[in-house]
Amino acid sequence: xxxxxxxxxxxxxxxxxAAPSRWLxxxxxxxxxVAGAAIVAFPFLWMILGSFKTLRESNQFPPTFLxxxxxxxxxxxxWTRPPSTLGRYLFNSAFTALVGTLGQLAIGVLAAYxxxxxxxxxxxxxxxxxxxxxxxxNEITLIPNFVTIRHFPLFGGNDILGNGGRGLYDTxxxxxxxxxxxxxxxxxxxxxxxxxxxEYWEAAQIDGASNFGYLWRILLPxxxxxxxxxxxxxFVGRWNALLxxxxxxxxxxxxxxxxxxxxxxxxxxxxxxxxxxAAFIVTVPIIxxxxxxxxxxxxxxxxxxxxx
Amino acid sequence: xxxxxxxxxxxxxxxxxxxxxxxxGLLYAVPALAxxxxxxxxxxxxxxxxxxxxxxxxxxxxVGLANxxxxxxxxxxxxxxxxxLAVGEVLHSLIVTAYYxxxxxxxxxxxxxxxAALLFRQVVGRGALRTIYFLPHITSGAAIAVVFAWxxxxxxxxxxxxxxxxxxxxxxxxxxxxxxxxxxxxxxGLGTLPGLPDLLAGPSTALVVIIIYSIWSSLGFNIVVYLxxxxxxxxxxxEAARIDGAGxxxxxxxxxxxxxxxxxxxxxxxxxxxxxQAFTPIYILTRGxxxxxxxxxxxxxxxxxxxxxxxxxxxxxxxxxxxxAAVAFLLFFIMxxxxxxxxxxxxxxxxxx
Numbered sequence: 001x002x003x004x005x006x007x008x009x010x011x012x013x014x015x016x017x018a019a020p021s022r023w024l025x026x027x028x029x030x031x032x033x034v035a036g037a038a039i040v041a042f043p044f045l046w047m048i049l050g051s052f053k054t055l056r057e058s059n060q061f062p063p064t065f066l067x068x069x070x071x072x073x074x075x076x077x078x079w080t081r082p083p084s085t086l087g088r089y090l091f092n093s094a095f096t097a098l099v100g101t102l103g104q105l106a107i108g109v110l111a112a113y114x115x116x117x118x119x120x121x122x123x124x125x126x127x128x129x130x131x132x133x134x135x136x137x138n139e140i141t142l143i144p145n146f147v148t149i150r151h152f153p154l155f156g157g158n159d160i161l162g163n164g165g166r167g168l169y170d171t172x173x174x175x176x177x178x179x180x181x182x183x184x185x186x187x188x189x190x191x192x193x194x195x196x197x198x199e200y201w202e203a204a205q206i207d208g209a210s211n212f213g214y215l216w217r218i219l220l221p222x223x224x225x226x227x228x229x230x231x232x233x234x235f236v237g238r239w240n241a242l243l244x245x246x247x248x249x250x251x252x253x254x255x256x257x258x259x260x261x262x263x264x265x266x267x268x269x270x271x272x273x274x275x276x277x278a279a280f281i282v283t284v285p286i287i288x289x290x291x292x293x294x295x296x297x298x299x300x301x302x303x304x305x306x307x308x
Numbered sequence: 309x310x311x312x313x314x315x316x317x318x319x320x321x322x323x324x325x326x327x328x329x330x331x332x333g334l335l336y337a338v339p340a341l342a343x344x345x346x347x348x349x350x351x352x353x354x355x356x357x358x359x360x361x362x363x364x365x366x367x368x369x370x371v372g373l374a375n376x377x378x379x380x381x382x383x384x385x386x387x388x389x390x391x392x393l394a395v396g397e398v399l400h401s402l403i404v405t406a407y408y409x410x411x412x413x414x415x416x417x418x419x420x421x422x423x424a425a426l427l428f429r430q431v432v433g434r435g436a437l438r439t440i441y442f443l444p445h446i447t448s449g450a451a452i453a454v455v456f457a458w459x460x461x462x463x464x465x466x467x468x469x470x471x472x473x474x475x476x477x478x479x480x481x482x483x484x485x486x487x488x489x490x491x492x493x494x495x496x497g498l499g500t501l502p503g504l505p506d507l508l509a510g511p512s513t514a515l516v517v518i519i520i521y522s523i524w525s526s527l528g529f530n531i532v533v534y535l536x537x538x539x540x541x542x543x544x545x546x547e548a549a550r551i552d553g554a555g556x557x558x559x560x561x562x563x564x565x566x567x568x569x570x571x572x573x574x575x576x577x578x579x580x581x582x583x584x585q586a587f588t589p590i591y592i593l594t595r596g597x598x599x600x601x602x603x604x605x606x607x608x609x610x611x612x613x614x615x616x617x618x619x620x621x622x623x624x625x626x627x628x629x630x631x632x633a634a635v636a637f638l639l640f641f642i643m644x645x646x647x648x649x650x651x652x653x654x655x656x657x658x659x660x661x
Contacts, residue, residue: 025556029426036423037440040524044443046466047455058458062469111340118333126341133348138585139615140640143358143622143633144351150365181343211336240449242588247623261450262592272458282451290446294439297446301529302536 047283050276051075058272074277082252082263086278089257092172094285096245096256097238100176104234105227107181112189113215117201127190133183141178142247149174149248174248175256179238185230188303192226193219229300232293236286257282359633364626375634395507398635400609401617407511408613409583412522417575419523420530421568425560427531428538438535442528453521453592457482460517460593482593484513485610512610514594521589526582530575537571538564581643590616614639 050058051074052067079086114120115127150167152158157165168174196219204214220227242258249255261282264275290297359375362368383398395403427437444452459466460481468478477495484491487509490500501509511519541564549559565572591604594611603624605612612620618639622632 026429026431029430030432033423033426033430033437037437040444040527041440043452043455043459043524046459047452050455050458059464061464062472063464063466107339107343110336114333114336118336120331120333120337123333126337129349130340130344133344135644136348136352137581137640137643139618140355140636141348141351142618143629143636144354145347146622147354147358148346148351177343178347181340181347183344183348186340211332236446240447240588242450242591243619258450258588261454262595264454270458270461272461272464275454275458279451279454282449283447286447286449287443290443291439294442298438298442298532301445301532 047276047279050272051280053273053276055271055273058276059270071273074273075281078274078278078281081274081278082260084252084255084260086257086260086281088253089255089260090281092254093239093256093258096172096175097235099172100179100238101231101234103176103180104182104185105231108185108189108230109215109220109227111181111186112193113211113219115186116190116193117215117219118211130183130186134187142244145178146247149177169248170250170254172254175245175254178244182234185234188226188230188300189223191303192223196222225296225299228293229296229303232289232296233300236289236297239286355633355636359630359637361630362627363629363633368627371630375631378631379634379638397617398614398638400507401612401614403507404511404515404609404611405584405613405615408515408519408522408586409580411511411516411519412526412583413576413579415519416523416526416530416579417572420527420534420575421565421572423527424531424534424538425564428535438532441531444525445528448525448588450588450592452525453589456517456521456589457593479513481517482514483607485606485608486513487511488513488516506610512607514607515611518586518589518593518611521593522583522586525589526579530579533575534568534571537568541567577647580646584613584639584643584646585615586613587615587619591619614642 049065049067052070052072053064053074054067054069054071057064057068057071082089111130115123115130150169151162152167153160153162155165155173156167156169156171158167159165168177200218200222201214204218209217240258241256245256246259246262249259261278264270264278358367360370360372362371362374379398383396385399386394386396388394423441427434427441430437458464460468462468462478462480462483465481467481471478479491485506486500487506489510490504490506491513494500506512545563545567546559549563554562590611590613594606595604603620605616605620614635618632618635621628621635
């Protein structure tokens with residue numbers, strides 16, 4: 001038999017209107033939170049609505065809210081309009097982000113394993129060195145790395161001393177290489193490897209597993225959530241990057257999509273409808289990724305936050 | 309598990325342990341270490357070397373400390389075309405950076421704290437609300453910055469339409485180098501305060517748009533970090549306070565805020581360093597306006613932060629790569645100094661449980 005909630009808790013019966021002090025607070029909280037969320041979400045809404053507006057409608061003042069004349073052709077035009085096609089830029093972004101992320105993961109996993117599980121001379125000192133690199137801001141590595149890429153020996157017509165050609169400048173490798181080893185992923189992966197109980201290691205040793213076998217067959221499956229978090233944060237960071245790819249590339253056929261976004265503005269009258277369609281195409285992969293794997297993203301952020 | 313109970317494999321475990329304790333383990337770390345040394349550590353020294361040269365695509369001539377002399381002397385106080393003393397480029401961009409950081413960081417932290425405290429109590433739709441607040445952090449590339457370029461457009465912007473709808477004067481936003489404060493006094497009928505130099509009157513109207521964008525895009529990250537901090541506060545503290553008759557506001561001010569000091573402290577450093585490095589929004593939003601059309605930092609250098617100044621000298625000016633490297637060092641030491649100062653000043657007032 002169900003006991004009425006009012007009798008069980010000793011509160012006023014449900015048919016009596018609750019005192020304002022009881023519902024006013026939560027109601028106000030909800031109003032403030034929803035209003036805030038509406039403001040935060042507005043640019044996304046404005047982008048989607050705008051992507052269906054014609055050149056003339058997107059430039060008129062005051063602007064219309066819903067498109068008067070729905071113009072989905074913007075998406076077709078955005079796809080073919082820039083110096084190279086948007087599809088090409090999207091491929092470049094996906095390729096550099098994917099290769100960069102997978103490379104970072106492979107290199108990071110090996111290093112984290114070494115620092116968490118293996119013993120070798122100078123291990124702790126070297127790990128401190130890795131952590132110290134998080135204190136070095138990107139600004140100070142920007143110019144030297146550009147010079148290093150340009151004078152990379154034996155590539156792009158360079159001799160063994162790195163002179164004579166353009167090195168790795170204007171290649172996919174130039175975009176990928178400098179960010180390939182991150183200290184933070186190594187730190188995060190090492191933490192998760194250390195959290196795996198020692199018994200697994202001992203059992204694997206008894207079964208005769210090699211170092212690599214233990215890492216591949218036991219450690220990685222056990223720490224898969226952290227691997228996914230690191231991969232997602234790495235991918236999104238690379239997808240959104242603008243400064244470095246802008247500096248080290250010139251050919252349109254290899255530039256990423258964020259750089260291409262800057263071309264839409266270099267006109268006298270900006271076709272905002274077209275621009276919004278392009279912006280939406282570029283943003284939607286990230287939004288989908290986020291909606292699918294939201295928990296992993298949030299965990300990545302809190303892991304970073306608790307570090308401090 | 310008791311290893312001693314397993315006599316035969318024990319020897320093998322020992323052998324394995326010995327095998328992993330040699331130089332072999334280092335091999336696993338070599339790829340990461342090599343890349344970190346080449347692209348993170350070595351550049352610090354290489355940057356110092358470059359800053360001693362006049363350098364374009366390649367080194368031109370060794371100039372010793374000339375770049376630093378230009379940075380610290382002409383950069384701070386210089387003479388304008390009439391021969392009178394004027395604010396130098398570096399000091400100018402440091403002041404612009406200060407306005408940007410001092411508005412973006414505190415506003416973001418306070419908003420995030422308030423919203424996180426509310427969100428923590430919210431029962432209905434909490435997950436969905438968190439999803440929305442966090443979305444800008446994930447999508448913070450050039451693609452979403454162009455949406456702001458349209459929203460704050462002087463001719464076709466929705467923000468101006470809203471201002472007009474509620475009876476306020478419309479603004480030129482990204483095209484306006486005049487401080488926003490002067491625009492407010494102007495609208496209030498007090499004039500544009502001609503006696504007050506623009507550089508002392510706060511961020512330019514264009515920089516205000518960048519500040520709004522930055523708050524919008526980093527709010528969600530701060531909220532999520534605060535939410536993690538809130539979960540860590542034991543509930544019996546709230547219970548005890550409530551029994552003592554403390555109201556919601558008192559609890560927020562006397563318990564939640566002090567206990568979250570370590571979180572706030574972390575966010576302060578994290579956001580400040582992030583704000584110093586901001587590039588994408590300024591590059592996307594300011595290239596199309598003002599006299600230096602095509603160059604980021606406009607109109608009339610009113611959004612020229614120190615990072616954009618570094619980029620300008622490196623990428624857009626001839627023969628000044630060495631000088632840009634000197635600017636990079638200045639930026640590096642400012643950021644290091646800020647971290648130390650924040651540790652000392654705020655660290656003393658941080659309360660750990």
